[in-house]
Every structure is written in structure tokens, then in C-alpha cells.
Amino acid sequence: MSAPRRVLITGAASGLGAALADAFARRGDDVLRTDVSFDAGTVGSADGPDGRRLRLDITSEDDWAAARAWVEETWGGLDVLVNNAGVAGGGRLDVAELEEWRWILDVNLLGAVRGLRAFVPLLKAQGSGRVVNVASLAGLVHPAGMASYNAVKAAVVALTETAGHELAAHGVTAHAVCPSYFRTNLMSSLRGADTALASVMTHLVERAPLGAEEIAAAVLDGLDRGEELIVPDDAARAAVALKRDDRSAYDALLRAQAAKLEGRA
Structure with a gap:
């Protein structure tokens, strides 16, 4: 049996982060659950x-520095960094405010960047480790009304691929996770001026066939297989395949969705 891995997960109070933390813990790994909603203070024991x-x-470099200090002092290293925390957002190009763009960029992209900046030196020094960045199907397939969300999630995919190339010589792998809609509380973080988009996104999340636990199980299976791009559900895989294999049909579908969204406004 392999030794327990040391795993840090952001956004682990609920949703996919909590499901991932539970899934790693069930495998016997030692998990540090982190979240902005947790009280400051001691972290308690693994059991x-x-x-x-x-x-x-x-979004706090000081908090990231404190997390790295805890990891070094308590564990002496880290095997898996999971940048999962994020927020929901979006809005049509002429509706979303520029401040919404700044907010989602700071959380969904620069949050992962800060995590890498904090832990890459440690991973390189120890010569091993995995970085797991939770992106979204929106990083690969780009529906109308979601320009800011699409853009930052595509950037997370690019960031992850770059990290994989950059860190390979140091024994570190990088993995981007790109699920479609699944049932979670992510929509509680949604903000923005485009109420028509908010209604559509909320409906899609509430009606999604899979929950966070099923996505988490598929993510761990993908990590077991060493997949650098993990597309964990059938709906996401079908959308990626449509874009790859029949671009005209893909464009027609998304433009029809764009027209429908405009009609709801």
C-alpha cells in the first residue's frame, strides 16, 4: 500500500472542494482543507x-504564505496542491461591468497563480508533486453570455499546461479539471448585472444530472491515470467532441443559445 499523500485543497468547505477532500481522505491521504469561510486559528488533527x-x-498572498509555512512545519512537504476555490460569474459583453471582470480574474485565475507562486518553489525543491487546477468546461467550450468566466477558465487551462511543461524536469505534474455543470452551491457566489444569464446558469446547475461527489470520484480516477486534462463527465466530453469534430454544428448550437439568451433579457 502506498504511503498517504499530503494534500492541500482550497475552497474545501463545501461543493467540489469538500467532495475532493472526502475522496482523498477515504483513500487514507492526509488532507488540509482550506477555505475563506473557516475561522482563523489552529487546524486541528487529521483524525x-x-x-x-x-x-x-x-486572494491574499499573506494567507498563502501562512499555508505554506504550516505545510513546511507540519508535513515537511506537499504531494498534491488542489486549486479548487472559485466563484461564478459572467454576463453579456454589453451588460457585465468591468468590476465584475476584475473580481472574477482576481479570484478564479490569480487565486491559482498565487497558489503556484507559494508552492512551486517547495515542489521543485523536493523534486515531486502534483498541481491540480479546477477549471471548467467553459475553459474549452465558450457559450455566449459568459465571456469573463470563459476567459478566466481558459486561462486556467493554459496556466496548467504551462506549469506542466515548466515543472516536468522537476518531477512535478500538472492537471486541469474541466467539468460541465454539476449540482453544487457555486451559484451562491454568483454576482453581476446580467440577470438573464444568472437565471440560465442557476437552472443548469440545479438540473444537472451529477453531483460534486461523482465529479470528485472521476477526478481522482483521472489523476490515477495520469491525465493532464481531466474532462470528468459525459456532457463535457460530448461538448468537447462536438467542437473538435463538427465545428459548424458547434457554432450553430452556441449561436442559437446566444439568441435564446438575448430573448430572455
Whole structure:
């Protein structure tokens, strides 16, 4: 049996982050659950009722530095960094405010960048490790009304691929996770001026066939296989295949969706 891995997960209070933390823990890994909603203070023990918990605001470089200090002092290293925390957003190009763009960029992209800046030196020094960045199907397939979300998630995919190339010589792998809609509480973070888009996104999340636990299980299976791009559900794989194999049909579908969104406004 392999030794337990040391895993840090952001956004682990609920949703996919909590499901991933539970999935790693069931495998016997030692998990540090981090989230901006956790109280500041001690993290507790691995076998406590809540496991190890640490407050981490991914927009705070100080919080990232504190997380790295805890990892070094307690574990002496890290095997898996999971940049999962993020927010929902979007809006049509003439509706979304520029401040919405700044907000989602700071959280969904620069949050992962800060995590890499904090832990890449440690991973390179130890000569091993995995970086897992939770992006979205929106990073690969780009529906109307979601320009800011699409853009930052595509950037996370690009960031992950770059990290994989850059860190390969140091024994570190990088993996981007791109699920379609699944049932989660992500929509509680949604903000923005485009109420028509908010209605559509909320409906798609609430009606999604899969929950966070099923996506988490598929992510761990993808990591077991060493997949650098993990597309964990059938709906996401079908959308990627349509874009790859029949671009005209893909464009027609998304333009029809764009017209429908405009009609809802």
C-alpha cells in the first residue's frame, strides 16, 4: 500500500472542494482543507471531527504564505496542491461591468497563480508533486453570455499546461479539471448585472444530472491515470467532441443559445 499523500485543497468547505477532500481522505491521504469561510486559528488533527482545517483567502498572498509555512512545519512537504476555490460569474459583453471582470480574474485565475507562486518553489525543491487546477468546461467550450468566466477558465487551462511543461524536469505534474455543470452551491457566489444569464446558469446547475461527489470520484480516477486534462463527465466530453469534430454544428448550437439568451433579457 502506498504511503498517504499530503494534500492541500482550497475552497474545501463545501461543493467540489469538500467532495475532493472526502475522496482523498477515504483513500487514507492526509488532507488540509482550506477555505475563506473557516475561522482563523489552529487546524486541528487529521483524525478530528472536521480533519485539518485552515482559513485561506486565495486572494491574499499573506494567507498563502501562512499555508505554506504550516505545510513546511507540519508535513515537511506537499504531494498534491488542489486549486479548487472559485466563484461564478459572467454576463453579456454589453451588460457585465468591468468590476465584475476584475473580481472574477482576481479570484478564479490569480487565486491559482498565487497558489503556484507559494508552492512551486517547495515542489521543485523536493523534486515531486502534483498541481491540480479546477477549471471548467467553459475553459474549452465558450457559450455566449459568459465571456469573463470563459476567459478566466481558459486561462486556467493554459496556466496548467504551462506549469506542466515548466515543472516536468522537476518531477512535478500538472492537471486541469474541466467539468460541465454539476449540482453544487457555486451559484451562491454568483454576482453581476446580467440577470438573464444568472437565471440560465442557476437552472443548469440545479438540473444537472451529477453531483460534486461523482465529479470528485472521476477526478481522482483521472489523476490515477495520469491525465493532464481531466474532462470528468459525459456532457463535457460530448461538448468537447462536438467542437473538435463538427465545428459548424458547434457554432450553430452556441449561436442559437446566444439568441435564446438575448430573448430572455
